[in-house]
Amino acid sequence: MAALTVAAAVALSACSSTAPAASSQDAAVARAADDSLYRGSELQAPYFSKPDLLLTDTTGKPFDLRKKTAGRAVLLFFGYTNCPDVCPTTLSDIALALKEQPQDVRDKTDVVFVTTDPERDTPQVLKKWLASFDASFIGLSGDLEKIKAAARPLGISVEDPEKHHDGTVTSSHGGQVMAFLPTDDKAHVVYLTNTPLKSFTHDLPLLAQGKQTDAAR
Numbered sequence: 271m272a273a274l275t276v277a278a279a280v281a282l283s284a285c286s287s288t289a290p291a292a293s294s295q296d297a298a299v300a301r302a303a304d305d306s307l308y309r310g311s312e313l314q315a316p317y318f319s320k321p322d323l324l325l326t327d328t329t330g331k332p333f334d335l336r337k338k339t340a341g342r343a344v345l346l347f348f349g350y351t352n353c354p355d356v357c358p359t360t361l362s363d364i365a366l367a368l369k370e371q372p373q374d375v376r377d378k379t380d381v382v383f384v385t386t387d388p389e390r391d392t393p394q395v396l397k398k399w400l401a402s403f404d405a406s407f408i409g410l411s412g413d414l415e416k417i418k419a420a421a422r423p424l425g426i427s428v429e430d431p432e433k434h435h436d437g438t439v440t441s442s443h444g445g446q447v448m449a450f451l452p453t454d455d456k457a458h459v460v461y462l463t464n465t466p467l468k469s470f471t472h473d474l475p476l477l478a479q480g481k482q483t484d485a486a487r
Contacts, residue, residue, distance in 0.1 A: 305483070307482075307483045308459050308473050309468075309472050310449065310461045310465065310469060310470075310473050311459065312458060312459055312483060313459065313460060317456035317457055317458055318423065318424050318425075318457035319423070319455070319457075320344065320346075320450050320457070321346075321420035321421075322420075323336070323384075323416065323417075324416075325384070325411060325412035325416070326412050327409065328393045328394070328400065328408075329397075330393050333408070333410055339382065339455075340455055341452050342378055342379065343378055343379045343380070343449070343450065343474075343477040343478045344379075344380045344381075344382055344449070344450040345381045345447050345448070345449050345450075346447065346449075346450065347360060347361070347364075347381070347382070347384070347447045347448075348383075348428055348443050349383065349384075349385070349443055349445075350386050350387035350390075350431075350441045350443070351385070351396065352387065352439065353441070358403075360447065360463070360465075361383065361400075361404075362403055363465070363466075363470055364403075364470055365381075366471075367474055370471050371471075371475065372475075375474055375478045379474060379477065381404065382407075382410065383396070383408065384410045384411075385410065385411045385417070386429075386431070387441045389414075389431070392411060393409070393411055396409030396410075397409060414428075421443075421444065425444070425446075426443070426446060426448070427444050428443045429441070429442040429443070445462070446460050447460070447461040448460055449473070449477050451477065451480040451481075453480035453482075454480075458482060
């Protein structure tokens with residue numbers, strides 16, 4: 271990015287090559303990559319607040335996102351378990367990056383996956399699927415309208431799952447990962463689709479410490 275403030279186009283990821291074309295959202299990025307502590311894209315103030323979202327976790331119990339993850343680094347991602355490409359690739363990269371971190375970074379970090387296909391992604395399905403990446407990942411399911419409402423203020427679009435004639439279902443959703451700092455529980459960094467594994471590996475310790483580029487000067 272050449273300018274300190276740019277509009278980064280964040281397209282919907284349908285997680286299927288056969289899904290209909292999707293619209294795009296704009297996310298304001300505050301800082302050029304070469305002027306940032308992070309390899310992800312730092313966002314400009316006012317920062318996104320963590321969604322006020324109460325859903326069901328993989329144990330079948332209520333999970334209040336704000337309360338349960340307060341004061342922790344949080345990587346929040348919306349997707350679905352039957353996604354053939356973007357979702358498993360993103361979660362796999364985050365899982366591999368976490369495995370390379372010291373235990374104190376892992377202990378301070380939550381990866382939260384919110385399904386965009388709650389009709390099929392029951393708590394049991396989410397638990398089994400997420401365990402294939404990292405058993406510590408938090409999976410949330412529940413009312414789709416609540417999920418869509420939580421994603422919208424973050425600039426993440428979530429559409430109703432589409433059932434096709436062959437019986438397959440695709441769920442179009444934004445492919446970005448929002449990173450919330452433990453210092454203020456707000457999103458300061460966004461990772462777009464196809465973010466390299468090494469970027470997550472580099473940034474996870476910074477997120478766990480709540481680092482901000484301006485504060486480091």
